[in-house]
Amino acid sequence: MARIVQKYGGTSVGTVERIKHVANRIAESFTQGNDLVIVVSAMGKSTDTLVEMAQALTENPNKREMDMLLTTGEQVTIALLTMALLERGIDAISYTGWQAGIETDTQHGNAQIQDINTTKIEAALHQNQVVIVAGFQGISQDSQITTLGRGGSDTTAVALAAALQAKRCEIYTDVTGVFTTDPRFVKAARKLHSISYDEMLEMAHLGAGVLHPRAVEFAKNYDVPLVVASSMVEEEGTIIEEVVSVEKGLVVRGIAFENDVTKVSVVGLPNEMNTLARLFSTLSRHFINVDIIVQNETDSEHVTISFTVTQSTLTDTISALEKAQMELNYENIEYESGLAKVSIVGSGMVSNPGVAAQMFDVLANEAISIKMVSTSEIKVSTVISEDDMVIAVEALHEAFQLAEEVAHEVL
Numbered sequence: 001m002a003r004i005v006q007k008y009g010g011t012s013v014g015t016v017e018r019i020k021h022v023a024n025r026i027a028e029s030f031t032q033g034n035d036l037v038i039v040v041s042a043m044g045k046s047t048d049t050l051v052e053m054a055q056a057l058t059e060n061p062n063k064r065e066m067d068m069l070l071t072t073g074e075q076v077t078i079a080l081l082t083m084a085l086l087e088r089g090i091d092a093i094s095y096t097g098w099q100a101g102i103e104t105d106t107q108h109g110n111a112q113i114q115d116i117n118t119t120k121i122e123a124a125l126h127q128n129q130v131v132i133v134a135g136f137q138g139i140s141q142d143s144q145i146t147t148l149g150r151g152g153s154d155t156t157a158v159a160l161a162a163a164l165q166a167k168r169c170e171i172y173t174d175v176t177g178v179f180t181t182d183p184r185f186v187k188a189a190r191k192l193h194s195i196s197y198d199e200m201l202e203m204a205h206l207g208a209g210v211l212h213p214r215a216v217e218f219a220k221n222y223d224v225p226l227v228v229a230s231s232m233v234e235e236e237g238t239i240i241e242e243v244v245s246v247e248k249g250l251v252v253r254g255i256a257f258e259n260d261v262t263k264v265s266v267v268g269l270p271n272e273m274n275t276l277a278r279l280f281s282t283l284s285r286h287f288i289n290v291d292i293i294v295q296n297e298t299d300s301e302h303v304t305i306s307f308t309v310t311q312s313t314l315t316d317t318i319s320a321l322e323k324a325q326m327e328l329n330y331e332n333i334e335y336e337s338g339l340a341k342v343s344i345v346g347s348g349m350v351s352n353p354g355v356a357a358q359m360f361d362v363l364a365n366e367a368i369s370i371k372m373v374s375t376s377e378i379k380v381s382t383v384i385s386e387d388d389m390v391i392a393v394e395a396l397h398e399a400f401q402l403a404e405e406v407a408h409e410v411l
């Protein structure tokens with residue numbers, strides 16, 4: 001008998017039929033003797049629908065009221081799922097975020113969990129009830145209802161697993177696990193048995209949104225083993241935990257990629273100590289998220305600073321820079337759209353210096369020119385033309401032998 005937190009995402013509870021299916025799964029796990037706390041998202045796209053309704057009324061919805069509105073989505077699911085379980089003769093009870101003791105800061109729309117008072121949940125578990133908790137919501141120190149940011153139900157689940165010292169947190173979603181790369185683009189993509197928190201963090205930031213990055217950070221900090229699996233297909237998922245493998249061959253574990261990348265170059269900036277700081281504080285004042293940054297000295301007096309932004313923020317980026325031309329004192333701005341970022345990820349890279357070289361080699365062999373590079377201990381990212389993206393990912397997937405099952409992967 002184990003204490004387990006399970007989370008079911010919006011697609012998994014998207015219709016009443018699917019809620020019945022989820023109830024059957026929960027009933028089965030409960031009958032096996034597990035203590036269960038279940039976190040659910042709003043049904044299907046209902047959060048989007050609520051956002052659209054608010055936007056139809058006002059351009060700038062009041063943040064407190066927005067949270068009041070959005071938290072209703074999850075409240076619908078917890079009630080329906082609990083009814084379905086009661087119908088199956090399983091004692092269950094639903095709790096909203098505040099009832100479940102999820103205490104947050106006061107930042108409406110993007111609140112952070114500060115503490116969890118588990119008294120109510122513990123009492124319910126003690127009475128052998130299945131506890132159904134609304135994801136993505138909490139209560140602030142000043143008693144206001146808050147939300148944790150889009151996709152935040154994952155974080156609710158992991159935080160509860162940590163607070164309740166659950167054996168693991170199972171995230172049920174519409175994919176069967178975490179793959180070596182996006183299987184919609186690369187046929188050879190393989191589901192991973194396991195991946196480390198750090199690798200998953202890189203993949204989560206870069207990948208298809210399987211898991212909310214903040215949830216992975218939480219799991220890492222509190223050492224909560226996470227399992228990602230499908231709620232619809234009975235198939236072993238992927239486990240995310242601290243130490244995954246001692247296998248030497250596993251230097252690269254996955255390839256993440258994204259398109260709609262634009263490179264912006266600010267040319268002829270003064271070559272001074274605080275140039276970088278001034279440039280990026282200008283951008284951050286305009287809430288522009290910058291990714292890869294490269295600085296080149298053109299001569300002793302001038303530097304060019306290039307960085308990438310998503311295509312959708314290009315207009316805002318240019319206008320922010322133009323407004324600050326006097327202050328920043330640059331010559332001109334150049335930009336190149338239609339780019340992609342392709343990254344190889346793997347914890348083993350720290351001790352394998354040849355990995356980046358091998359990546360550049362593979363791309364050179366495909367006649368793909370690399371426009372920018374950035375590295376971390378467990379990742380090498382390259383910026384290339386969007387037209388080359390899938391070819392690059394396929395070639396790298398093959399070169400790093402990611403399609404091959406690794407026999408002695410430690411589970």
Ligand code: ASP
Pocket residue numbers: 009010041042047048073135136149150151152153154
């Ligand atoms: N329902 C919320 C959203 O759609 C939270 C979640 O599903 O994680 O963002």
Ligand code: MG
Pocket residue numbers: 009151154210212
């Ligand atoms: Mg999600």
